[in-house]
Amino acid sequence: MSVAQRPQPRPGVLAIEAYVPGKSTAPGIARPIKLSSNETPLGPSPKAIAAYHAAADQLPHYPDGTARPLREAIGRAFGLDPTRIVCGAGSDDLLYLLARGYLVDGDEAIYTTHGFRIYPIATLSAGGAPVVAAETNYTADVDAILGCVSERTKLVFLANPNNPTGTYLPFDEIRRLQRALPPHVILVLDAAYAEYVRRNDYESGIELVATSENVVMCRTFSKIYGLAALRLGWLYGPAPVVDVLNRIRGPFNVNTPAMAAGIAAIEDTAHVEAGRAHNDRWRAWLTEEIGKLGLEVTPSVANFVLIHFPEVKGRSAADADTFLTKRGLILRRVVSYQLPHALRLTVGSEEANRLVVAALADFVGQS
Numbered sequence: 516m517s518v519a520q521r522p523q524p525r526p527g528v529l530a531i532e533a534y535v536p537g538k539s540t541a542p543g544i545a546r547p548i549k550l551s552s553n554e555t556p557l558g559p560s561p562k563a564i565a566a567y568h569a570a571a572d573q574l575p576h577y578p579d580g581t582a583r584p585l586r587e588a589i590g591r592a593f594g595l596d597p598t599r600i601v602c603g604a605g606s607d608d609l610l611y612l613l614a615r616g617y618l619v620d621g622d623e624a625i626y627t628t629h630g631f632r633i634y635p636i637a638t639l640s641a642g643g644a645p646v647v648a649a650e651t652n653y654t655a656d657v658d659a660i661l662g663c664v665s666e667r668t669k670l671v672f673l674a675n676p677n678n679p680t681g682t683y684l685p686f687d688e689i690r691r692l693q694r695a696l697p698p699h700v701i702l703v704l705d706a707a708y709a710e711y712v713r714r715n716d717y718e719s720g721i722e723l724v725a726t727s728e729n730v731v732m733c734r735t736f737s738k739i740y741g742l743a744a745l746r747l748g749w750l751y752g753p754a755p756v757v758d759v760l761n762r763i764r765g766p767f768n769v770n771t772p773a774m775a776a777g778i779a780a781i782e783d784t785a786h787v788e789a790g791r792a793h794n795d796r797w798r799a800w801l802t803e804e805i806g807k808l809g810l811e812v813t814p815s816v817a818n819f820v821l822i823h824f825p826e827v828k829g830r831s832a833a834d835a836d837t838f839l840t841k842r843g844l845i846l847r848r849v850v851s852y853q854l855p856h857a858l859r860l861t862v863g864s865e866e867a868n869r870l871v872v873a874a875l876a877d878f879v880g881q882s
């Protein structure tokens with residue numbers, strides 16, 4: 516068969532650089548410490564684990580295709596109308612659905628230089644064109660985003676806080692962006708790390724969704740709730756957008772055990788608070804201790820920090836990654852985020868955090 520005769524994917528698909536998840540193994544190390552995927556060191560609420568187990572007797576049955584019990588629990592927890600919530604198999608699912616629902620061939624979706632990798636992937640897989648807006652000091656720049664808007668723009672993807680930089684935009688900047696966007700452009704506020712943010716000028720998106728027609732907010736159970744394996748996310752948006760996503764999503768895109776665990780997790784507010792308190796303490800400690808080693812750390816409001824390394828042989832991010840991996844400490848390389856000189860470190864357990872700082876001290880000392 517000639518190449519031309521082979522089945523051909525839609526245009527754009529072969530331009531996708533496939534997503535590479537954080538590493539979870541280190542050669543020769545039986546139990547490495549994984550700090551490469553922004554998972555919580557506290558694990559899920561014990562109540563979520565119990566609910567997951569209890570759902571085992573439901574396995575022969577299809578899930579509630581509307582995810583109603585989960586949407587109602589989210590509605591109660593956040594004071595939201597459950598009919599304006601869509602649940603997904605992770606928030607990734609919802610990002611893909613937005614691209615599929617709103618991009619017609621060649622339509623543009625804007626994201627920022629160091630924005631989450633799924634945005635261009637979802638855009639290209641829907642036949643759209645990703646457009647990159649420059650950042651300033653590793654932070655999204657509203658004017659740069661607005662400068663990228665064209666007649667073909669349909670979506671703006673913005674992680675707030677952003678992964679992998681950990682930086683955020685205050686609410687007045689988000690509102691300025693929303694007000695200046697043409698009304699037919701959907702502003703996607705991806706608030707995967709919202710629970711970790713402790714800033715008075717931060718707003719996850721709930722306020723803006725409630726008061727506008729073209730904003731959606733995505734949230735996840737993979738981070739502070741510790742349910743990454745179950746693939747659970749949700750979106751809050753205007754009724755017409757919710758209607759579109761409900762038409763095109765998989766009819767059973769959220770499974771029963773995930774829903775049961777998600778409901779228990781969201782109701783265990785003490786566990787969420789414990790995760791937040793742990794993160795506050797250790798993110799500050801890591802930032803300070805790593806800074807003392809002479810390495811620059813971007814100030815983060817999330818559950819990870821971005822560490823910058825000199826682009827010097829023997830002292831680079833790649834060298835540090837090799838050094839740390841040999842000690843069983845797995846951080847995240849972020850070359851595909853246009854950050855070849857940096858590593859992203861998830862805030863871990865006390866033991867993990869201390870091991871990382873000690874290892875980095877050795878790395879800096881020996882190099």
Ligand SMILES: Cc1ncc(COP(=O)(O)O)c(C=O)c1O
Binds near residue numbers: 553608735
């Ligand atoms: C900014 C951002 N959005 C979305 C996600 C996806 O999360 P989920 O596990 O819900 O698909 C992540 C996960 O790393 C993320 O960092």
